[in-house]
Amino acid sequence: MLLYILKRVVSAISVVVVTLVASFALFFLAPTDPAGTICGTRCNADRLAEIRSSLGLDEPPIEQIGGYMKGILVGRDYTTSGVVQHCDAPCLGYSYTLGQPVTKLLAQALPVTVSIVLGGAVVYLFFGVLFGTLSAQRRGGTLDRALIGSSIVINSIPYFVVAVLVALYVTVLPHSEYHPLLSNPLLWASGLVAAWLTLGLTNAAAYTRYSRASMIESLGQDFVRTARSKGISERRVVYRHGLRAALTPVVTIFGIDLAGQLTGAIFTEQIFGLPGIGVLTLRAFNQYDLPVLMGCVLLGSVVLVVMNLVVDIVYTVLDPRVRLG
């Protein structure tokens, strides 16, 4: 068991390191000219050289990437026009256009994304499992067919189209904006409700189908028959005995989905105007702000890799049937 976890951790770290080196090579060593972009149209050679040296672009590639890694691990110093600035670990450099440390920008954006995704998850898990259970109980009935039919259709409509239409036409929901949870929980919730419902209800369609399939299987098991024969009420059989067994596969899918949504909440963020990681990435794209782009990509990779690792390990612990290879 320990050996398995160790193996997975090593492979996770190798993925992150390769991502780091590959994206660094792509962003900073490719024949692009970030200094020229920053310098703009009214630029002279002296200014250009100064920007280059302050960004460390005049150093050999190995030293550049070494400096970047050192920054992540222990922090590094930047010299701009003779002024030394210390950037604490984990340092991902400074934004070209905002002049702020990338770490700080990411730290500001991450809670927004996490709030959206977790809130949405509560909505889709609740409705998905509820509809799925109802559907499985009335298998083949009108309600079942209506729920499954609509979930298939909702699931195939492009998500961003749904989000755009909700943002434009559903005006009864409170205006979308982000307030930190700790300063005012009520404002935080009301500003995110539209995003939560959109993300949650569209994803609930998929979860309805997962939970229905899982529930049908679990209701056909022997222990459910035993529970029924003992005279336990049908409601209790379904919600206590059946549902508990049906939830494991659903939770596994949820774990994998969650990682994808943390890095893919970009449409929700952009359409509802919430300044999360996705919006930060888009802004960096439009302004060719390489350190920020690099930071977002790195953070995204780390989140994905860590989440996959956690799901794998938790799954092997929870389900004794999973044999470790």
Place this chain on the structure above:
Amino acid sequence: MPTEVIHRVEPLIEGARPAEPAASSPSRPVRTRGKSPTAIAFARLRTDRVAVICGAIFLFFVLIAIFAPLLAKLEGQSPTAYHQELVDDYGFPTIGPTSEHWFGVEPRLGRDLFARWVYGSRPSLIVATSVTIITSLLGVVVGLVAGFAGGWTDRILSWVIDFVLSLPYLLFAIAVPAVLLSIFVGPADGASVDQVSRVRFISLILVLSLFGWAGLARLIRGEVLSLREREFIAAARVLGVPTSKVLFKELLPNLVAPIVVSTSMALPSYIVVEAGLTYLGVGLTEPTPSWGVTISAAQSFYRADPLYLWLPVLGITVLVVALSLLGDSVRDAFDPRTRR
């Protein structure tokens, strides 16, 4: 000699698959030559009403895309011509749908909406189709090689597959075009609009292909791992059939089902990704007429000019829903276990 061997091996493969329905029905004489699993699946698909309707809708959009210039000519308009005289001082169009402009004109620039709509179906289909073809080919080849070769080749390829699958591809899909754009076009101010839009088009296909193949490769590798232990492969190898022939003549025909299913699921998803990225402003750009571009521009006119927004919204929704339902039907048709 080897060709003869293959002939002897092939009926064995078909016999191993579920028997054809005709063999069990008493009204028809039992024929010796069985249908291939693919033929059975297509026969099932033809009787599936949803699949037929969705296929027809898809065909309708393909025809629109192919004959876009003809349709625009029929209407007598071009997707790029400005009609400033049909737009008032505030940018709002002064006309609705007329016999000259079937769907009216765009706010601000006054370009013809019908022409832009028919042309807008093109990039979605072109990008999605090319990415689907590239990723399917790449995924099949990598999966075949990894599964069949085993050893270090498999270990390295599997690591690459896992690596690609664990990247946040949406973030990369934004970051990589930024770099490509800067390499091939140079500083943002200096580039011509056409050049930017061409580089965007190619980089979009490139990036989506780069991240899309790994899922299918993993699937194919798994299938090959179990198939290569079967007797017909062992027989072919013992008889000295060249490896490339074993791969493409023996293994590949048995992988038709997973390939067709994954392809039919991939196509609608790439249409969504293309339109989505374009909507965000990181995919295709003006002057390419594209539904994603139009949706993002039309948002601010959703009250004044609902048709402007709803045309591309309906176009993409109907196309994608039809393709997804078709994909579901294809999956059911190829999977003998599912009954609907």
